[in-house]
Amino acid sequence: MQGSLIDHYGPTPVFERMSKHGSKIAKVVMNPGQDLFARVGSMIAYEGLIDFNPQPPQLGRIASSWATGEGVPLMTATGQGLLYLADYGKEVIVAQLAGEGLSVNGKNILAFDAALQWNIERVRGVTMLSGMGMFNVVLRGHGWVALTAKGNPIVLDTREAPTFVDTDALVAYTDGLRVEPRRTARLGGLIGRGSGEAFQLGFSGQGFVVVQPSEDERPTMSLRG
Template structure:
């Protein structure tokens, strides 16, 4: 049989144990008796002897936080020997390696998979929690790799000056940055009946980076960024304040 599908571009790529991009939309994780944590429902294929164990939000403490904040992960452990492929609604996949010097704050809906050597928890975003519930993110610390998704090709902003990002477009940032909510400077009454993300921005200061995608996450559920986190929580709640 002949087809362009059988060209090297589409064939499975060989890789050592650990994380590797099969292509821009798909993550390949090679296991040799080890474990990887991943978003429930993100496995699209696997080869070998791999077992999957669903773990809700990852402990009773995280379950409670997820119920209260709307942020968090329904994760599964993938254990065994073989290759596992992950994807999420054809979103772009990016792999970050934490070295333990700084954490990563990321919208939980944008997390695809991560190594179990990383610790994670649901934390309030700076002083934004003073505005109300739902302003929380998932923070990873320690050393290891995490794969995240974006809708389209992102921009990575270096925070060497005060930086402001649409609350529904921000994906992740250096956990050491200072954060806060800033009004978009609209005139009084301009927000009535409107839910635009431009009404409020998430502000950053300090030294670090911010990852921004060229699309807004949905405010109520859905894959590739739906529900919870900076995007779902902040954008959804602030949108309700304006509408």
């Protein structure tokens, strides 16, 4: 029985620093000197010797500077072995940055290499629509990042045509894209509908946008004044 279970559900071969096991687990190869920042509570298992330091001081500004009520506690993972991460059965997206930047909704961050540069930046265009700001975490440099999505995400190529997205379904986009707001209806006529039918963010340029098939559970966007 053990052999059959391992054959069907055992870990897949390791070829890169970060990969997926199935669609809902991120697998990270840990080595000394290659620290990882991960969402607190996302560790589901590990093989080897790996330590965790919850909320290191240098990450305090992530939790304190995000949208009200959306502080995301992070931890540092160090050591050697294989680390498995997940977030309540959400779909996992794994990407390698090769010098470019990625703007990510904080709720969708699962883990990223500590070697990446990061900053909290205002999403252009949202203030024009709402009078308030939406803030993302922008990751830049060379390294790996793992994101989550509620359902199987779609990645849209913004080179092909201007792409418009409901802000509540937006997971991430290439940093440097042109971002413009678009209003398509009056809010007063959309009672009972989501914000996406009223206004969207438009993206164009060289890059992509990641969208999840589920809007934010709250009635409004992740905003703060």
